[in-house]
Amino acid sequence: MTKNSSPISDRTPVFHVRIAIPNKGRISVPIRELIEKSGLGIIDNGDRTLIARTRDQHVEILYARPIDIPEYVASGVADLGITGHDMVVERGSAVTELLNLGFGSASVVLAVPENSNLNSPKDLNGKRVSTEFPAITRKYFKKAGIIPIIVPVGGACEATPSLGISDAIVDISSSGSTLRQNHLKIIDTVLETSTYLIANPRSCIDKKEKIDEIHLALESVLNARGKCYLMMNVIRSSLDDIRTIIPGMGGPTIMDVASSADMVAVHAVVDEEKVYQLINRLKQAGARDILVMNIERLIR
Numbered sequence: 310m311t312k313n314s315s316p317i318s319d320r321t322p323v324f325h326v327r328i329a330i331p332n333k334g335r336i337s338v339p340i341r342e343l344i345e346k347s348g349l350g351i352i353d354n355g356d357r358t359l360i361a362r363t364r365d366q367h368v369e370i371l372y373a374r375p376i377d378i379p380e381y382v383a384s385g386v387a388d389l390g391i392t393g394h395d396m397v398v399e400r401g402s403a404v405t406e407l408l409n410l411g412f413g414s415a416s417v418v419l420a421v422p423e424n425s426n427l428n429s430p431k432d433l434n435g436k437r438v439s440t441e442f443p444a445i446t447r448k449y450f451k452k453a454g455i456i457p458i459i460v461p462v463g464g465a466c467e468a469t470p471s472l473g474i475s476d477a478i479v480d481i482s483s484s485g486s487t488l489r490q491n492h493l494k495i496i497d498t499v500l501e502t503s504t505y506l507i508a509n510p511r512s513c514i515d516k517k518e519k520i521d522e523i524h525l526a527l528e529s530v531l532n533a534r535g536k537c538y539l540m541m542n543v544i545r546s547s548l549d550d551i552r553t554i555i556p557g558m559g560g561p562t563i564m565d566v567a568s569s570a571d572m573v574a575v576h577a578v579v580d581e582e583k584v585y586q587l588i589n590r591l592k593q594a595g596a597r598d599i600l601v602m603n604i605e606r607l608i609r
C-alpha cells in the first residue's frame with residue numbers, strides 16, 4: 310500500500326448483484342424487453358450463454374429454468390430473480406416478492422372432463438389428479454381435507470384425462486383455449502399467478518442500494534406503460550378550458566412561449582387509451598401543434 314492510499318475498510322464497498330431470469334419460455338422475451346427498457350440492458354447475449362453482463366458492471370444475469378429461479382434466489386446463488394409467482398409457491402422458497410411485473414398472468418385451476426360427474430373438489434377423494442404443480446396441488450387438497458392420488462407430469466397435462474392417466478388436472482390456464490381443445494371444464498381456481506421480481510432477503514439488506522436501484526429502474530418502465538406525453542401550444546385565454554380537459558398527473562406543466570406573449574406551451578402525461586378523444590377536445594378548445602410522444606420510463 311502506498312502512503313497516500315486509503316485502507317480497504319475506508320472504501321465504500323461495491324457489491325455485485327446477480328439476477329436470475331428464464332433462459333426460455335413465454336415470459337423470457339417480455340423479461341428481456343423490460344431489462345432493456347430499464348436501461349440495464351444485457352450484453353453478450355449468445356444463445357447458450359449461462360451468465361451475461363449488463364451495462365452496469367456490478368450487475369450480471371444468470372439464465373435459468375423458471376422453476377429453479379426461486380431456489381437460486383433463496384440460497385443466494387442469485388440476489389434477485391424474475392419468475393412466476395406459481396414457481397415461488399411450488400418451490401416454497403424463502404424469497405421476498407418485490408414487484409409484480411404484470412405479465413405472465415394466469416390461473417392455476419382444477420379441471421375435469423366436460424362430461425365428468427366429478428363437479429367439485431370434494432368429489433376427488435381417492436381420484437387421480439395429474440399436475441406439473443405437485444406441491445401446490447397437495448397443499449390445496451390438504452387444506453380442504455381431501456386426499457386424491459397426485460400424478461406428477463412434466464407437461465401436456467391437459468391430455469392426461471383422455472389418455473386415462475387421470476380423472477382431473479391442476480394446470481395453468483390463461484385464455485382457456487387449451488382446456489377447451491381438450492374438452493375440460495374448470496371446477497375451482499387454486500392460485501392466481503403473474504411474473505414477479507423476487508429477492509434474497511439477506512441481499513435486500515446487504516446490497517440494499519444496488520437492489521433498490523434495479524427495483525426502481527424496472528418499476529419506472531411499468532409506470533410508463535399505457536402512458537404518453539402530450540405537448541401543445543395553447544392561447545393563454547383558453548388555458549382554463551385546457552386544464553379541465555387534461556387533469557394530468559398533478560396537473561399539466563405550463564410554460565411561456567418565447568416568441569409569443571399570447572401563447573403558452575402545455576405538457577402533460579396522459580393515459581394512452583384516452584389520447585384519441587383528448588386530441589379532438591384539445592383542438593376544439595384552441596390547442597395547436599399537438600405532439601404525442603412515447604414515455605420509456607416514469608420515475609415517481
Ligand SMILES: Nc1ncnc2c1ncn2[C@@H]1O[C@H](COP(=O)(O)OP(=O)(O)OP(=O)(O)O)[C@@H](O)[C@H]1O
Pocket residue numbers: 333334335336375376392393394395396413414415481482483484502
Ligand atoms: N398460458 C400461460 N399464460 C400465462 N402465463 C403462463 C402460461 N403458461 C405458463 N405461464 C407462466 O410462465 C412461467 C414459466 O412457465 P414454464 O416453465 O412452463 O415455461 P413456459 O413459458 O410455459 O415454456 P415451456 O413450458 O415451453 O418450457 C410460469 O410462471 C407460468 O405461470
Ligand SMILES: O=P(O)(O)OC[C@H]1O[C@H](OP(=O)(O)OP(=O)(O)O)[C@H](O)[C@@H]1O
Pocket residue numbers: 463464465466467480481482483484485486487488
Ligand atoms: O389457457 P391457455 O392460453 O390455452 O394456456 C394454457 C397452457 O399454457 C401452458 O402450456 P405451455 O404452452 O407452456 O406448454 P406446457 O404445458 O408444455 O408447459 C399451460 O401449461 C397450459 O397448457
Ligand SMILES: [Mg+2]
Pocket residue numbers: none
Ligand atoms: Mg409451460
